[in-house]
Amino acid sequence: MPRPVEPQPVQPRAGFVHTFLPGRVVLGAGSLDQVAGEVENLGVRRVLLVATKSARDAADVVEVQLGDRFAGRIDGVAQHVPTEVAESARAKAREVGADGIVAIGGGSAIGLAKAVALTSTGGGVVIVAVPTTYAGSEMTPVWGETAGGSKTTGTDLRVLPRVVVYDPVLSQRLPKKVTAASVANAIAHCVEAVWTPKADPITETTAVEGLRALANGLRDVLDAPTDLDTRSDLLYGACLAGSALATAGTGLHHKLCHLLGGTYNLPHAETHAAVLPQVARINAPAVPQAKARLEAALATASPASAGGPGGPDQAGRPDLAGGLFDLFVGAGVPTSLRELGLTEEQVNEAAKAFRPTDNPVPVTEDLVREILTRAWAGTRP
Numbered sequence: 001m002p003r004p005v006e007p008q009p010v011q012p013r014a015g016f017v018h019t020f021l022p023g024r025v026v027l028g029a030g031s032l033d034q035v036a037g038e039v040e041n042l043g044v045r046r047v048l049l050v051a052t053k054s055a056r057d058a059a060d061v062v063e064v065q066l067g068d069r070f071a072g073r074i075d076g077v078a079q080h081v082p083t084e085v086a087e088s089a090r091a092k093a094r095e096v097g098a099d100g101i102v103a104i105g106g107g108s109a110i111g112l113a114k115a116v117a118l119t120s121t122g123g124g125v126v127i128v129a130v131p132t133t134y135a136g137s138e139m140t141p142v143w144g145e146t147a148g149g150s151k152t153t154g155t156d157l158r159v160l161p162r163v164v165v166y167d168p169v170l171s172q173r174l175p176k177k178v179t180a181a182s183v184a185n186a187i188a189h190c191v192e193a194v195w196t197p198k199a200d201p202i203t204e205t206t207a208v209e210g211l212r213a214l215a216n217g218l219r220d221v222l223d224a225p226t227d228l229d230t231r232s233d234l235l236y237g238a239c240l241a242g243s244a245l246a247t248a249g250t251g252l253h254h255k256l257c258h259l260l261g262g263t264y265n266l267p268h269a270e271t272h273a274a275v276l277p278q279v280a281r282i283n284a285p286a287v288p289q290a291k292a293r294l295e296a297a298l299a300t301a302s303p304a305s306a307g308g309p310g311g312p313d314q315a316g317r318p319d320l321a322g323g324l325f326d327l328f329v330g331a332g333v334p335t336s337l338r339e340l341g342l343t344e345e346q347v348n349e350a351a352k353a354f355r356p357t358d359n360p361v362p363v364t365e366d367l368v369r370e371i372l373t374r375a376w377a378g379t380r381p
């Protein structure tokens, strides 16, 4: 089992508020076999299985193990929960009388389960999530639904999965490219969690340990994509990242990615990788303690950088923004929005459209343009 490494203390003395969210986490190779027992413990009688295409075999196993509790199944999900897909899943849940959903897959499968749970009468449908990517949605009470090209999101405890089962066997075959981008997405949750208006020392500790596990896991998974220990480390990191996102909420980085993804249909995880180093370049200096802790966590995975503005500090640690950029480049994740299909005109358009948000550094149109221009060109911080 992974053990946390804590190189530097947090600063709780200024006081803080932290809300712990309810939920149970089961992590381990072969834990898919525990899903049926977890469902039974929750008292769920009729389960709707929701599975991404690549998790069909896992869904077959769970379907058999559920026995009489199996009520129906949806195979195949769509990114960003289109309303028509959500409506059809709600109809299916009503038709089979579901009081629980087992969702197996990435953020898209879990997002669909959340859409059903959100609208179930009296919060009557509970979720057991079995994540196969590192997006972290399984740990949050955040839901999203897309209609007419525009995504609406909200927070509601009814959509927070009651049990999360992390089985590294299920992500063993996640392609390297999808793995790397998904880990970058999780890393973004950890990094941004230290500077949102709701940041607090408990969330920060979670985020720092999450970054350590994810950065090391990303380095290792490229050489040994089917190694179960590495896949476990990454799921552990994703769990911490999702927890950090759940309690810290979103800030400048996620809101920028949301705008870019929603307006220009850019790929979700890759957009995070291109934008995060540029937002870190601006925001991290405003939270020096957290910056130092994140840099120490990142340094456990990265070789000392070659220098430049994002180069190593006196202790030989890479600067946070430069270190993140190098980590993503090394893992083959695109670090420019141009590569993802955004045009230069759209950079200007997005800078104008972005609404200021609470941030340690005041957000002006010029600042957003600077961040997006650098992210578009893929300039190393």
Ligand code: NAD
Residues within 6 Å of the ligand: 052, 053, 054, 055, 078, 079, 080, 081, 105, 106, 107, 108, 109, 111, 132, 133, 134, 135, 136, 137, 138, 140, 141, 142, 143, 144, 170, 171, 172, 173, 174, 175, 178, 182, 185, 245, 268, 269
């Ligand atoms: P995803 O679920 O669409 O999965 C990404 C890709 O990986 C898909 O092509 C999928 O088929 C494939 N895949 C998944 N599991 C696999 C496996 N085991 N083997 C092989 N291929 C596999 O995308 P995602 O990145 O996991 O999630 C993104 C979505 O989640 C977005 O809609 C995003 O908005 C949402 N999200 C929500 C929250 C939240 O808190 N609500 C947090 C993070 C992300």
